[in-house]
Each structure stands twice: as structure tokens, then as C-alpha cells.
Amino acid sequence: MKEQTAYLSQSIDAILAGAGSLLPEFLLAGFFLLLVTIDLFRSRTIKQLLPWLALTGLFSALILQFLGGYTSGGVQFLNLLRSDGLARFSGILFSAAGIFTVLLSLQSKVLEKLKESRGEYYALILMLVLGLNLMAKSINLLMVFLAIELVSIASYILTLTLKQEKRAVEAGLKYVLYGTLSAGVMLYGMSFFYGFTGSLNYTEGTFWQALLQADVLLVTIAAILVFAGFFFKISAAPFHFWVPDVYQGAPMPIVALFSTGPKMAGIIVILRFVAAFSDPVVAAYFDDVLLFLGIAALATLVVGNFTALWQKTPRRLMAYSSVSHAGFLLMALMAFGTNYTTGVLFYLSVLLFMNYGMFLFLQISEENFGVQKLEHFTGLGHKLPYLGVMALLYLLSLTGLPPLAGFTGKLLVFTNVWEAYSAFGKPMLLTLLVAGVLLTGVALFYYIRIPYYLFLKRNLTEEKLVISLSDKLLLAFFAVPLLVLFFKPDLLLHWIERLLAQTL
């Protein structure tokens, strides 16, 4: 009994010692509870306050992580969560994604009309951001699983926000089925790892040393099983089948969140996982895993870009575009031996702005002008040049053309891959590089279809079309960073470098 008490108090001490580093997460959790509680009141004015409350929570988390300084004296949280510079920067991105989601939701007419579960909706966004933060901080496989599940469950419910729509229900169902399946597979793989190593702390050297002793084939299989779960989150092939349906059925702000938040967090998790491969000894042992990763990246690039060519609705087009970006990110992660983290984080930051901008554009054109298919964009750019030009900026950035930050992001990725190739001469890297560059040409082919309808086709109807000032401001808000980060990428790169230098 006494031993147990001693153990208990020890654990409590350890928890308290490390808790300081989780300040942003506590903040988010606190605001989540606050939102859920306040939602119980029936007063209309209080209901009006809900989004603003969520915004306050996300903003304070953003500022907190921006300022930093909550490191709890260098103590990690129970070997489970590590608050290093990587986690801090990604936390900033996640909070920003949450803020953008709420802003988009405020502009959305569909969500404005939503009578029930408005509080729930905003609370779950907070919950999702919390889960993303935990994903980025996890250094323990079980914690990764928990964090991914937290994100997934929030995502399932958010997909179903518009319950009365048939499409939403279908999307939600598919999402849940795929999600639980991949979660199960991932957990199965993790159990293998635990069996081999007796440890779940996958960022530690001993974990990989123990794996080196185990049977190669089994380790490879286990690794592939674990990656299945990660790939599901970042929507990489062959676990991307949920993407088009969910993008079609979920409310637009949520789609924007899915296209950025979980993808970023998944990439960070994979980044932490594959960090061990930068040691050539380990990498040589895990050759098959690397081959699998390379093929998956290639398949994701090919599937994403080529399937996008045949899409007829903007939402599905963006779904496959999001798959192709997952491919580029996976490719970036293959450049072991180079300093690729900075490039990946830069790409993720750019992705955040261009995806939110693009989805805001889609939301405006869907709700105000009834655009359901690509053809419905016809002539819109002539009627609303401002909207059209903004859309053009986002699309060019998504394609990766100068003078927009999407180009810089791709340039950094390709550079890292080239350097890794010239250092180690792996043919896989060259294949990825060439495929990535050439598929950019394919990407132009489908992205350009939107400006094609916007500007090249003419619509002869004479209706007056307007968009609100707040929409205009938001569009500019998402577009300006794309230009700034092209002309001055070192602003962000230097900052990322500084943050990454901070260990715990």
C-alpha cells in the first residue's frame, strides 16, 4: 500500500512537472469545456457569442505558442509528449487553421442557418485542433494513436454537421468505416513494434536498436501497417478513397480544415517517425520500408494528379489536389541526410494559406452563385474581377508557378531531394524528383480549368453579382502571404530555423 502511494505521488509529481509544457493544450481544452457548457443556455445572444468564444480560445493558443516560454523547465511530459520547436511551430499552424476555419464558418450562409448544434460545431473544431497539437507532440506510439483517434472522432462528427443532406451522411459513413479500419490496422502494427522492442518511445535510439535485432520481414510489415494509419490522415494513396466523398459532403470550412490540419499533423508524425532513417545504418536495414515509402509517394503523386484531370466538380478537384500535395510532402520526407524539416514546414505553411483561400473562394461561389460544377464558373471572372484574380493567385500557387509561394515551397522540396540524390545516389529519389516536376505540368492542366471557365468563357446573363466586403478582405488576407513568401521566403525560413533550434 505504501509503495503504491509512493508510486502514485511520484507519478503525480512527474505529471505536474511536465504539465507546464502543455499550456496551449490545457487552454484549448478549457475553452472546449466552456463552449460546451455555454451552449446549454437557450439565450440567443449567448449563442451568437459562441464562434467568437472559439476564436478567442484559438487566438490565445496561437499567441501563447507564438510567444513561447512555457517549457516547464525542460521536463518532458511523461515521455509521452515533447514540446520542442517543431511542435511549437506546427501548433501555431494548427491554431491558425482553427482560426481560419471559424472565420470561414462565420462567412458561410449554410452554417449561419444551422439551428442545432452550433456550439457543438465550434467546440469540436477546438477539440480537433487540440488533437492535432497532441499528434505533433507525441513521441510515444500509444499517444500517437490516441491523438489520431481524438482527431478522427472530431472529424467524423464535423463531417456530419449538415445531417439533413444525404451526401453528408454518405460521406460521414464512409469516413467512419475507413477511419476505424485504418486505425485498427495501425494499432495492430504498433503492437508488433511493442513486441519487438518492449518500448513505445519511437524517437529514442534504443527503440531502433532493438528493431535492428528483430526479423526484417516482420518489422517491414509492422512498419507498413503503422504507415497505413498515418497515410489515412494525410490522405495519401492507397488510403485516399474517403477524400473525394468527404470533400463533397462536409461543410466548406471543415473541408478546408481537413485539407490542412490533419495533413500537417500526419506529416509531422511521419517526420518524427522517419527521423531515425537519416542514420545510414538504420536506413540500410529498413531498405524495404524506404522503398515502400517511395512507392507510396510516387503512387500518391500519380493518383492525385491524374485522377484530378477527370473531375467535374471543384470540390472533388480540390480533393485530388490535396492528395497530390500529400505526395509532394511525402516526397520531401524522403530526402534523408538533408536538412529537409525547414522545407517541409515552409511548404505546410504555404499550403495552409492557399488551401484556405481556395476553399473560401469555392464557398463564396457555391453559396452566392450556386456553383456546383466547373462549368458553372463560366464568366464569373468577368463579372467579379477581384474574385477571379484572387482565385487565379491561389490556383497558380497550388500549381507551383512563380511569383507565388507555392513555387518556393516546391523549389525547396525538389532541392532537398536533389541534394539527397547527389549525396546517396538512390534511383528512387531521382524517379521521385522527375515525376514530381513533370506532374507539376499535369497539375497545371486541371488547375487551369477553373480560370479557363472564369475568364475565357463568357456568360451572357446580365445579373449583378456582388460579394461582401468581409469576403473580399479575407480573400486578400489569404493571398497576400503567398506573394510575400515568394519575394521574401527568408522571413519565414529564418523564423522556422530559430524555432527548430529550440529543443524541448
Add this chain to the structure above:
Amino acid sequence: MRLPKTIKGVALGGALLQLVLAIVLYLNFDGTAAANGQQGYQFVNKLDWISFSLGNLGRFQIEYFVGVDGISISMVLLTAIVGVIGVISSWTIKKNIKGYFLLYLLLLTSVMGCFLALDFFLFYLFFEFMLLPMYFLIGIWGGPKREYAAIKFFIYTLVGSLFILIVMIGLYTSVIDPLATAAQLGMLQTSGINPDTILQVQQALQQNAISGADIVRTFSIPAMMDPANFIPGSLLHVLSGTVLWDLPVRFIAFLLLFAGFAIKVPTVPVHTWLPDAHVEAPTPISVLLAAILLKVGGYGLIRIVYPIFPDAGAYFAVLVGGLGVLSIIYGALCALAMNDLKKLIAYSSVSHMGFVLLGLASLTSEGVNGAIYMMFSHGIISAMLFLVVGVIYDRAHDRMILNFRGLAKRMPAYTTFVVIAFFASLGLPGFSGFIAELLVLVGGFSAPDITGLLPRWLTIVAVIGLLLAAAYYLWALQRMFFGKYWIFPELRAKAVMSDLNAREYLMLVPLAVLALLFGIFPHLLLNKIGMATQGFTEFVLRNGQEQLQMVLSTIVK
């Protein structure tokens, strides 16, 4: 549309200002100063743009680095001249004037930027940025099949520039800026800047004596031209010995870059976007496309591809020259078969740009001078040719050769200009086209003796191209302009076959004068470009032979 006059006026003012500045630049340019592509740039402006530390992999820097030498000064002048002509020709545009002139000026900016940039990143930025205004200019203001032509143009050139992108990434991961590296090493504080510092840094680099963290990588094109600036062990280093598909990586890189610029030139197997783009584009945009956009391809070959990979340039001389001759003959044969006057001229462009490749591949001083002269002269003459087509299309809304006969009777002044343009283009002595073709052919014929790069029969075949050019122009002239006046009955209702108006004179007269001026006084241009091409050919030949030996020696082992 509000204030159409003001918008046009602003555009014209901008283009005129650019012209004045270009002329001032041209006159102040010292043509006697030695230059060889790597050194000797004048009016250089260099500012730090992006510089970023990559930890133990060193730093990379992108600079705003512009300047002119004899090669680019001619292109700058050409761009400015054609820019003004294009605005005058755009005066009749009715649809969405603001958007049109906005895109037009953007296009002019990026072409000018291409000719001035000496930093590869900056060059690439302008090179890619040309596509977008062009896509919309063809796609919105073009003819009936404009969407197809616009997308074809966009995809073709984008794929080309992606090839260039791959090599650009490879180059900048391999090349250091010796001066900036010296600064990073702290060598500048002690001794100041002197030529020895650069040599010391290059020696230290080749001996692997500089730690990774101190290396400053660069996009600077002149730095890429010096093999001593390549990091040992990088894939594109002369002695890397890496082989890909049985070719050294440097050769692959050359081929990729060449493919990228060849699409823009365009050379025969990848030329198919050009006729489509020309046929659908409105007249002023055709003028810009033929007169200056195509030149970016040839200019890229001279400025970037050959000096950076002189070894591969020497190795693939027959390929480049052969594609040039193929373009000359195939383009001319296609032109002979065309019924659409604009398509005929588009194919004649393909044919004439083949001379640029041939002259460049010969790597003789005459040949390269001829290539640059050809780009300049073709810029002037093709602008005239497309304007002339525009005139008939404005009046009859049709430009099929067989639908017109005896136009000389109705439109004598117009016919005069058509004759001038056709004869200038087919290389009649006295016009600039003659000088250009003469120089290229002299270069091609002397190449087997001087440089040993091209077989003599290639140039002999190219001469046939001249005959074909005479054939398609004279035949078209005979069919459309001579004989009894007749136009196709269905066109008669709408056609108003009046002679040239003042605006058209304003565009055609200066161009005709320029074509004559540069045909009679070639030294006006050659004085400015001569030293640079002389230096360029010597530089490329010498480095080419040396580096080719080194590249091949590593492969044999």
C-alpha cells in the same frame, strides 16, 4: 469601359518611355569593351534578395542581378521597339481594354526581365511569368479556337520550363559564389577584394578545404560558367563521373535545358504549338509572340545553355545544328503547303529560327554573330509580316490565300509593304535578313575548318531553305496580289478593301526603315555585339574542348 483613351495613352506612354530608355542604354553601351558572357557586363545592378542559411549545408542566395552585354543589348532594343509597335497595333482592341493593356504591359515587363536577368532564379521567374499574360491574351482576345491554342501554348512552354527547373535546381546545389564564400570565410576583412581571393577560394573548394557550412551557393549565371565554382562531388561537376542512361549527367542536363529552350524557339519536333498560337492570337499578340517571345528561347541558349555546358555544346553540335537545319527545311516545306497566310508566316518563323540554331551550333564568330543578328532582324521583319496579315484580316475578316487575287490593284500601298516584308524575310540583299543569313551560312561553311563541329553538308542543305523561302513567298505574292482583282464572293458583303490608314503607316514605315537600315549598315548592330560574341565563341570553344576531355576521361574509367 471608362476612359479608353486614357488607358491606351498610358500603355503607349509606358512603351515609349521604355523605348527611349532602351535607346539611351544602347547608345551608352560600350561595344568595344571586352566581354565573353562570363565577364564584361555593363550597367550591372546587383542587390541581395533572398539569402538563407541551410545549417551545415551552407547558405544559398538569390540576387537581383541584372546587366547587359553585347548579346542582350540587341534584344533589349528589339523588345522596346516591338513593344511600341504592338501598342499602336492594339489600338483597335475593343473588348475589355483595361485588362488587355494590363496584361500586355506585364508581358512586356517579363520579356524585358528575361533579357536583363543574370541570376538564374530571376530569369526563371520572368520566363515563367511570361506564360500567364500570354495565356489570357490569346485565350480572351483570340480567334475562334482560342481556348485550345492558349492551353496548348501554356502546357508546351510549361513543360519546357519544368525541364529548365530541374537543371536549375541541380546547378544551384552545385555552384558556389566565390566572392560571397570568401566573405563567409572572413577573407575579405584581411585582404579586401582582389582577383587572388577568388582564385584562392576556388582552389580551396576543389581541394575540399572549405567546410560545408561556409559554402555560399548561388543562382548567378556567370558563376555557373566557371567550372572551378562547382563543388567537387556534386553531380554536375566536370569530374563527377556520374552516368545516367549511358550519358554523363552534364550531358543530360544540357539536353534538358536545350529541350526547354528549344520548345520556346521553337525547333521542329516541338514546334506545333506555334502555328496554333499564331493563328488564334490577335494581331498585336502575334507580333509580340513572333518578334520577341521566340527570341527568349534563342537568347536562353546563348546566355545560359552553351556557356554553362560548353562541353556538351561541343559534343552535341551536330544534334543542335541538325535540328536547326531540319527546322529550316521542314518549316519552309510546311509554309509552302499552307493556305492560311498567317500560318504560312508562322511556319516561316519556324524556318528562320532554325538559322539561329545553326549559327549557334557552328560556334564560329560569324555564325554566332549571325544567330544574334537573325534574332534581331527576324524580330523586326516578322513583326512587319504579322502586321501585314492583320491589315488584310481587319478588312476582309479572312486571310486564306486562295480567297484573294489581284489585291495590288485595289491596295497599292499595302502591296508595297507586303513586297518589302516578303523580300526582307526571304533575304534579299539590302535588308537585314540578308546579312543575318549570310553570316550564319558563312559561319556554317567555315565551321568544319575552324571548329570542326559541323559537317559541311548540313550548311549546304540549309541553303536549300533559302530557295524554299523564295518559293513560298513569291508564290503567295503571285496568288494574292497579282492578276485581276477578285475576292471570294461570300466575303464581298463585309469586306471593305481600303488601302492603308495613317495608323498602319505609323507601324509599317518604321519597321521597313529599320529592316533597310540594318540591312545596309550592319555595323550599327555588329559594333555593339561583336566583341561579346567574339569573346563568347572563344570562351565556349576553349572551355568546351577542355571540359569535354575531362568529362569523357572520367567516363572511360
